[in-house]
Amino acid sequence: xxxxxxxxxxxxxxxxxxxxxxxxxxxxxxxxxxxxxxxxxxxxxxxxxxxxxxxxxxxxxxxxxxxxxxxxxxxxxxxxxxxxxxxxxxxxxxxxxxxxxxxxxxxxxxxxxxxxxxxxxxxxxxxxxxxxxxxxxxxxxxxxxxxxxxxxxxxxxxxxxxxxxxxxxxxxxxxxxxxxxxxxxxxxxxxxxxxxxxxxxxxx
Amino acid sequence: xxxxxxxxxxxxxxxxxxxxxxxxxxxxxxxxxxxxxxxxxxxxxxxxxxxxxxxxxxxxxxxxxxxxxxxxxxxxxxxxxxxxxxxxxxxxxxxxxxxxxxxxxxxxxxxxxxxxxxxxxxxxxxxxxxxxxxxxxxxxxxxxxxxxx
Numbered sequence: 001x002x003x004x005x006x007x008x009x010x011x012x013x014x015x016x017x018x019x020x021x022x023x024x025x026x027x028x029x030x031x032x033x034x035x036x037x038x039x040x041x042x043x044x045x046x047x048x049x050x051x052x053x054x055x056x057x058x059x060x061x062x063x064x065x066x067x068x069x070x071x072x073x074x075x076x077x078x079x080x081x082x083x084x085x086x087x088x089x090x091x092x093x094x095x096x097x098x099x100x101x102x103x104x105x106x107x108x109x110x111x112x113x114x115x116x117x118x119x120x121x122x123x124x125x126x127x128x129x130x131x132x133x134x135x136x137x138x139x140x141x142x143x144x145x146x147x148x149x150x151x152x153x154x155x156x157x158x159x160x161x162x163x164x165x166x167x168x169x170x171x172x173x174x175x176x177x178x179x180x181x182x183x184x185x186x187x188x189x190x191x192x193x194x195x196x197x198x199x200x201x202x203x204x
Numbered sequence: 205x206x207x208x209x210x211x212x213x214x215x216x217x218x219x220x221x222x223x224x225x226x227x228x229x230x231x232x233x234x235x236x237x238x239x240x241x242x243x244x245x246x247x248x249x250x251x252x253x254x255x256x257x258x259x260x261x262x263x264x265x266x267x268x269x270x271x272x273x274x275x276x277x278x279x280x281x282x283x284x285x286x287x288x289x290x291x292x293x294x295x296x297x298x299x300x301x302x303x304x305x306x307x308x309x310x311x312x313x314x315x316x317x318x319x320x321x322x323x324x325x326x327x328x329x330x331x332x333x334x335x336x337x338x339x340x341x342x343x344x345x346x347x348x349x350x351x352x353x
Contacts, residue, residue, distance in 0.1 A: 184223070
């Protein structure tokens with residue numbers, strides 16, 4: 001589908017859309033940016049959710065990147081998609097470098113495989129990430145002990161299931177799903193102080 | 205064929221992405237309640253988010269100005285370090301300037317209005333004046349034309 005330039009929002013329209021964000025929408029965008037940045041782990045390199053929010057606006061105002069077609073999508077959805085795209089890009093650059101590292105420097109010569117790009121050959125950096133991730137997931141499981149629904153919803157989220165898929169699989173209502181998600185979010189946020197990305201000074 | 209190892213890191217990434225999506229799909233009431241439960245003021249937090257976004261808009265808006273300023277500063281630095289083929293001694297440079305101005309009396313005020321009377325110009329004043337004239341292309345071949353270092 002070709003982009004009609006006349007639909008692209010200009011700087012004033014973007015500014016107006018920002019000023020008119022509701023409290024709930026502003027918080028949604030912040031939380032989306034927060035978790036997307038947390039998922040980058042050490043690849044975030046000192047960047048945080050505010051950097052992602054700012055980068056999304058910069059991309060929106062750059063005609064060569066992701067202009068906001070205001071007739072096609074609302075502003076919150078546009079920013080969400082833009083942040084998703086940007087953070088995926090930052091993540092993918094890291095994944096590529098890890099594959100290269102794995103190809104050249106296997107941690108254990110006995111684990112060297114004939115086709116390095118066909119399997120995840122562990123490197124010292126990846127092994128540390130794996131250990132931290134495993135402990136984080138186990139800690140979250142323990143924090144949800146006693147709440148079977150929340151644990152089931154967590155399993156669905158870990159398995160890349162969408163909200164509707166989880167509801168259908170578990171036979172729960174939207175309210176129950178939201179309640180479980182809130183509990184999971186609360187505990188996951190509390191665990192970030194233990195399992196957040198490697199402390200890297202925030203760039204000035 | 206080598207089996208792919210289970211990756212806890214990938215699983216944790218999926219979970220965090222799911223938490224990001226959950227945030228967007230949550231109802232207004234849930235989002236606001238969550239903020240209050242965390243001890244924050246939803247309105248103040250939202251204002252901060254808008255401020256971050258608006259700062260990015262301002263940065264884009266002032267981008268041409270900042271770019272022009274950077275170019276100006278780079279040019280100024282370049283002029284500072286540029287090499288000019290001027291006579292080697294201070295006496296020779298002074299003579300060059302005097303000869304130049306003698307041939308172009310109308311330009312004398314252009315030089316002295318910034319400094320002092322010709323005979324009161326310091327060696328440094330003389331050198332600066334000659335560089336400026338060279339930069340403007342007013343010093344002819346053999347009179348101290350400029351070139352980059």
